[in-house]
Amino acid sequence: MSSGIKVYITSISGSREVKKKVQKIQxxxxxxxxDYEEVDVAQxxxxxxxxxxxxxxHKASVxxxxxxxxxxGDYDAFYNAVEDSNLWEFLKLSKE
Structure with a gap:
């Protein structure tokens, strides 16, 4: 069963911060x-x-x-969910 999770990212960024965030997500x-699908806006x-x-x-960024x-949510919401051990709740997934 596919979870339906999509993460919009970019594979091309001059920002070290964005690269670190994408790596942390992965x-x-x-x-x-x-299971999740990466949607690369750079492609x-x-x-x-x-x-x-x-x-x-219309101004949102990956x-x-x-x-x-x-x-x-955005990266900050993801990060907070990880730190609070609420990742599955954030992603609206049930733990199996």
Whole structure:
């Protein structure tokens, strides 16, 4: 069963901070064996437009988290969920 988790990221960034955030997301979700789809806005600008439309925020930047098309939050929300041991709740997933 696919979880429907989508993480909008960019593979191309001049920002070391963005690269660190993307790496942390990959390490955390991979380590927890959570299936997710990375949507790379650097590969196609339509992905960025799609993400912003779902959020109703034309200035939003990556990384952003969705479950199916439901917006979950940004990196700070993800980070706080990890720190508070609430990652599954943040992602709206049930632990199996």
């Amino acid at each position: 390490d955390t979700l991979g380590g927890c064996k959570i 196609d600008s339509k992905h960025l437009e799609e993400m912003r439309a779902k959020m109703n925020d 990384p952003q988290f969705f479950n199916d098309d439901g917006y979950l």
